[in-house]
Amino acid sequence: EDQVTQSPEALRLQEGESSSLNCSYTVSGLRGLFWYRQDPGKGPEFLFTLYSAGEEKEKERLKATLTKKESFLHITAPKPEDSATYLCAVQPFTGGGNKLTFGTGTQLKVEL
């Protein structure tokens, strides 16, 4: 069964203090690894998809990387508006559906 573990569960940073979020996964053949951002009371907002080990993608202060067993979301010089829950999900190669299996997320709080 596909599994996703995210750490830490919660992270508090000062504005400008860079850090990384971890997503460890086990999947029977990875089709894609997805990062989403979720604000309280809202649906997940798509950030990145990574397909193969060594791949990197960037968007503003965020950079996602992928290895064969884990992915990292690096946050450089965060701002208070980056405060949210960051969700990681895997999509396997299967004969049928393309459901996502999510981790429980990392709740990020960026303070002034």
Added chain:
Amino acid sequence: DTGVSQDPRHKITKRGQNVTFRCDPISEHNRLYWYRQTLGQGPEFLTYFQNEAQLEKSRLLSDRFSAERPKGSFSTLEIQRTEQGDSAMYLCASSLTDYQETQYFGPGTRLLVL
């Protein structure tokens, strides 16, 4: 492109009542997914449609749950005889069948069963 929309955004019901939620996907997307999310957890897959065909259902989807997608457009998720354990956020996502297969989520319907 107005994104995925869901209605209602909030629903409060009494135990034993039936509820129905609606999801309108992004217009050209042929795949539609339902997920359920409880507090402090990530979304959990419930079911998915390709056009009007329901192709996969999770074991989480008991026989009190039914989903439809008539004509491959909007979808409805009905919960019969609601229980307090059904209280959750119900999320809909849609995707276009292509290499990237990115799922875009709606705002969700928050259900509270009293």
